[in-house]
Amino acid sequence: MMNICRRRLVRTWDRLLSRSIATEKKRRPLDERSGWEAVIGLEIHAQIASRSKLFSGAATDFDCSVNSAVSLFDCASPGTLPVLNRRCVEAAVAAALALNCRLRTVSSFDRKHYFYADMPAGYQITQQRSPIAVDGHLDFFAYSADEAPVAKRLRIERIQIEMDSGKTVHDLANRRSLVDLNRAGVGLIEIVTDHQLHTGLEAACFAEELRQVLVHIGVCGGEMQKGQLRVDANVSVRRVGEALGVRTEVKNLNSFKFIETAVKYEIDRQYRLLSEGGQVVNETRGYDDEGRTVSMRDKEVRQDYRFMPEPNLPPLRLSDGPSDDPNVVSISSIKQTLPAALADKRRWYIEKIGMDPLVAIYTVNDTARMKFVDDCFADKTCPPIESMAFWLDEYRLALRKHKMDFSTE
Numbered sequence: 001m002m003n004i005c006r007r008r009l010v011r012t013w014d015r016l017l018s019r020s021i022a023t024e025k026k027r028r029p030l031d032e033r034s035g036w037e038a039v040i041g042l043e044i045h046a047q048i049a050s051r052s053k054l055f056s057g058a059a060t061d062f063d064c065s066v067n068s069a070v071s072l073f074d075c076a077s078p079g080t081l082p083v084l085n086r087r088c089v090e091a092a093v094a095a096a097l098a099l100n101c102r103l104r105t106v107s108s109f110d111r112k113h114y115f116y117a118d119m120p121a122g123y124q125i126t127q128q129r130s131p132i133a134v135d136g137h138l139d140f141f142a143y144s145a146d147e148a149p150v151a152k153r154l155r156i157e158r159i160q161i162e163m164d165s166g167k168t169v170h171d172l173a174n175r176r177s178l179v180d181l182n183r184a185g186v187g188l189i190e191i192v193t194d195h196q197l198h199t200g201l202e203a204a205c206f207a208e209e210l211r212q213v214l215v216h217i218g219v220c221g222g223e224m225q226k227g228q229l230r231v232d233a234n235v236s237v238r239r240v241g242e243a244l245g246v247r248t249e250v251k252n253l254n255s256f257k258f259i260e261t262a263v264k265y266e267i268d269r270q271y272r273l274l275s276e277g278g279q280v281v282n283e284t285r286g287y288d289d290e291g292r293t294v295s296m297r298d299k300e301v302r303q304d305y306r307f308m309p310e311p312n313l314p315p316l317r318l319s320d321g322p323s324d325d326p327n328v329v330s331i332s333s334i335k336q337t338l339p340a341a342l343a344d345k346r347r348w349y350i351e352k353i354g355m356d357p358l359v360a361i362y363t364v365n366d367t368a369r370m371k372f373v374d375d376c377f378a379d380k381t382c383p384p385i386e387s388m389a390f391w392l393d394e395y396r397l398a399l400r401k402h403k404m405d406f407s408t409e
Contacts, residue, residue: 036274037240038267040203041195043232044210045188046220047164050246052185054163055082055125062226066180069368074185076121081312081340087330088187088317090221092132092161093334095189098217099134099156099210099340103331105318109161110311117179117221118166127160128200128307132160134315140209141361142202149357154206156195161316162188183227189219195244200263204256207231209342212365216342224254233263237270237280245270246280250293269293302353345370353377359389370405 053060056071073080074279096103108130111123136156141149165186170177191210197203211229214220221228231254236247250266253259285293314327323330342364349360363373369392399405 013216028120031347034376035240036271038198038263038270039195039236039238039244039265040197040199041234042191042193042197042203042207043234044191044193045164045230045232046095046191046214046222047228048088048187048189049218049221050085050087050091050187052085052087053185054085054088056185057083058185060186061182064182067182069118069182070184074120074181082310083315085187085314088161089132089329090334091187092159092189093284093318093329093331094217094338095191095219096133096136096159097331097335097338098213098219099133099135099136099138099191101156101159103133103318104130104404105320106130107132107316107318109313109316110307111310113306116165116168117177117297118168118181118184120166120181120184124163124165125310125313126162128305129309131160132318133159138206138210138213140206141357142199142205143358143361149361152206154196157192158190159192159193162190164188176301187406195236200260203231203233203263204260205284207259208256208365212342212367213260214365217338227254230254231259233259233266234265235270236275237267245274246282248276248280248293251284251286253287254327258287261291262293263339265291266293268348359392362389362392366406372406 003037021406027344047052047060050060052058053071055075056073057075058071059069061069071080073082087110087175093103107127109125110130112126112128113123115122134157136159137153138156139151139153142152143149145394164183166179166181168179170179196290197206207229211222214229215222224230230252233250233253234247235250236245238245248266248270250262253262266285273280284296286296288294317328319325319328319330321332322332346360346364349355349363350357355363363370367398371391
């Protein structure tokens with residue numbers, strides 16, 4: 001029965017995640033078996049779930065009409081000043097706590113200068129020099145179809161608060177570019193990881209776990225199709241034991257499938273270049289509809305962003321204990337509001353309930369499904385734990401038939 005349940009669960013994953021999961025043997029890149037290895041780090045931009053933007057009172061509604069949620073500050077009108085949104089700071093603190101980071105009681109904002117149509121001020125307000133949190137980690141599982149999940153831990157270098165840019169749409173037929181500033185100024189948290197990943201599958205599994213954590217604690221909506229979570233992958237290939245090779249940055253990956261396939265393609269491309277005696281160019285690349293990474297711009301000449309302290313914002317201060325100061329955010333108060341960690345929930349399913357690890361991962365990967373299972377345990381209406389995978393799959397198919405899901409009341 002367990003083998004039947006496991007096979008049914010794997011088929012469920014393939015449909016739910018829309019991702020082709022290779023076996024462990026297939027997902028090991030050729031370069032690893034011939035004395036080479038891929039080294040991958042991620043930069044994740046998560047839009048903060050807030051009703052207003054980071055430095056203005058403009059709305060953050062995704063569905064509003066073009067350029068209708070733009071304040072004078074968002075379009076860089078002269079004389080306007082930023083006013084920091086407390087909710088965005090609290091969300092960043094919550095994310096840092098959930099990701100086991102060390103919070104800095106004093107951090108600051110900087111201006112990152114560059115010129116593009118969807119950044120009308122000519123600079124982005126970020127935290128380059130003094131981020132709000134550093135030195136964290138996130139545990140996750142890398143899993144394949146034929147082998148048990150492998151527990152991994154990825155170090156998180158930093159978390160910083162920054163403002164999003166607007167959106168530019170290029171109308172090639174009429175040779176013009178159209179700018180929508182609705183997104184300009186929306187609060188982001190940028191999460192930068194260490195270079196400790198080695199396959200596209202590991203990168204996708206980590207990104208999926210991170211998304212679940214951020215959604216679980218209410219920091220981010222996590223709807224990647226709406227741009228609420230965007231992933232940049234820094235990929236390099238080197239001989240085992242040598243220093244990091246020349247890296248490329250694959251930008252704006254907005255699905256787990258794209259993360260896995262884009263990173264795999266880039267690893268294979270760099271390995272072919274190096275094994276044939278070529279050189280990898282330090283550049284930014286995009287991911288196209290044909291499953292390839294394509295060059296976007298050269299990064300050989302390092303761009304000078306001319307970082308400088310943001311003169312219109314004071315230092316950002318946090319307090320370890322309770323604080324009555326409206327300008328200080330209390331870390332302990334936010335910690336008390338956090339729900340139980342997903343890792344603890346998964347461990348409870350496996351160790352206390354006796355759930356198969358694969359089923360536990362599948363259950364925790366969806367908040368509504370997890371609540372449904374918990375309700376069944378509470379009502380003592382759960383089927384035998386040995387048939388949990390089969391039961392969940394059958395129930396999901398029945399819900400789909402009636403155009404429902406686990407969150408339907």
